[in-house]
Amino acid sequence: MHHSNPIGLFDSGIGGTSIWKEIHALLPNEDTIYLADSKNAPYGLKSKEEIIHLSRKNTEFLLNNNAKIIVVACNTATTNAIKELRSSYDVPFIGIEPAIKPAANKSSTNTIGILATKGTLNSELFNQAVLNYPNTKIIEQVGHGLVQLIEEGQIESEEMTQLLIKYISPMIKKNIDYLVLGCSHYPYLIPQIKKIIPKHIQIIDSGEAVALQTKNVLSENNNLSNAKTSSAIFYTNTNPSVLKKIIGSSYIIIEADF
Numbered sequence: 495m496h497h498s499n500p501i502g503l504f505d506s507g508i509g510g511t512s513i514w515k516e517i518h519a520l521l522p523n524e525d526t527i528y529l530a531d532s533k534n535a536p537y538g539l540k541s542k543e544e545i546i547h548l549s550r551k552n553t554e555f556l557l558n559n560n561a562k563i564i565v566v567a568c569n570t571a572t573t574n575a576i577k578e579l580r581s582s583y584d585v586p587f588i589g590i591e592p593a594i595k596p597a598a599n600k601s602s603t604n605t606i607g608i609l610a611t612k613g614t615l616n617s618e619l620f621n622q623a624v625l626n627y628p629n630t631k632i633i634e635q636v637g638h639g640l641v642q643l644i645e646e647g648q649i650e651s652e653e654m655t656q657l658l659i660k661y662i663s664p665m666i667k668k669n670i671d672y673l674v675l676g677c678s679h680y681p682y683l684i685p686q687i688k689k690i691i692p693k694h695i696q697i698i699d700s701g702e703a704v705a706l707q708t709k710n711v712l713s714e715n716n717n718l719s720n721a722k723t724s725s726a727i728f729y730t731n732t733n734p735s736v737l738k739k740i741i742g743s744s745y746i747i748i749e750a751d752f
Contacts, residue, residue, distance in 0.1 A: 497719050500525035500727075501708065502561025504552035507535035507645050508730075510567025511681025513590060515741075516705035518726065521712075524719045525726070528567075529752070530541055532732040536641035537570040538611025538677070545613060549575035553583055553685050555729075555752050562717055566590060566706055569610060569700075570676050572618035586715065588708050590630065592676030593698045594623050598630040600696075601672050605631040607665035610676025612636045620676075627661050635661045637677060644679045647736040654686060662690050675699040682740070 501524050503514055514528050514686040527554050530680060537545050543690045549571045556564055564589045565570045566579070572589035580587050592614065614620055615634050624632055632660050665673065673695055683697045688697070727746045730737050736749045741747075 496560075496562070497717055498525065498721055499560045499562035499564055500527045501565065501712075502527050502529070502556030502559065503565040503567045504549075504556060505568040505678055506548075506570065507532040507641065507679065509641065509644065509682070510565075511549065511683040511728075511737070511741055512679050512699070513565060513567040513701050513704050514726075517567040520709055521706040521718075523721050523724050524712075525721070525724050527556060527561060528726070528728045528730065529555055530730040530732075531752075532645055532730055532737075534625055535645050536594035536611060537554055537568060538613035538636075538641065540613065542574045542617075545571055545574040547723060548612035549579055551752065553579055555572075557583065557585065561585065563588065563708065563712060565679050565704065565723055567704070568723070570613035570617075573614050573619040583704070585733060586711050588711060590678060590700045590704050590706060591623065591704065592620065592674050593700045594627060594632070594674060597672035597674045597696075597698050598632075601630060603667060603669045603671045603672045604630055605633065606627060606672040606674060606752050607633045607635065607668075607670040608674045608676050609637050609661060609680060610674075611641065612638075612736070614676050616728050631668070633665050633751065635665065637661060640683065641677065641679050644682055645736065650686065654683070658683065658686055658690055662687065666691060666695070668693060672682060672696050672698055682725040
């Protein structure tokens with residue numbers, strides 16, 4: 495595989511750009527291709543079979559564009575489909591899972607909150623991870639409606655504020671000291687969330703860890719780019735205006751049917 499081939503990323507929409515930003519910051523010389531499957535967002539409400547089907551479709555799109563590694567920048571797709579992807583395609587896959595481990599290990603109240611999609615919280619992979627922390631009280635909350643609002647560009651809307659208060663307030667009352675964001679869309683809500691939670695509650699997402707893992711796997715395979723410059727191309731199957739607002743207008747955004 496050629497060093498100069500791009501890193502491919504896919505998500506059920508624009509949320510995984512939070513992961514792309516971490517990867518681009520850590521590996522600025524790597525070309526990247528990002529696929530936003532916004533037409534089918536959110537994945538969290540779909541069946542496991544549907545999620546696997548969409549993840550295969552996205553993977554094949556990225557492989558057709560010569561991706562040397564694929565980052566599944568979606569918690570729901572990772573927890574439901576990555577096992578099938580790894581057994582079907584001869585390319586390294588990097589997944590993203592809720593960061594239960596650092597939260598559980600650092601919590602002094604032994605109580606953490608997890609805000610995630612239904613698809614992630616119901617997945618076998620997530621429930622196996624929870625079993626590793628029998629001494630930690632893990633409060634799970636499905637973020638109904640959050641992804642849709644983010645996809646519509648309604649991050650700072652009153653509706654978003656009210657949903658976040660509704661979901662997070664019960665966790666605060668149960669004495670969490672860490673809030674795990676279990677969806678790649680949710681880091682865009684951190685400014686909103688910080689207005690709701692007390693200062694002692696820490697927010698954790700998986701972006702930095704995913705970027706480090708991507709670098710480690712490329713390094714192990716001797717497949718890091720030695721280019722001096724890089725390009726980033728974003729594909730979306732819906733109106734690109736919200737994607738443009740989130741990543742800026744200096745990048746190539748292609749509206750495509752996939």
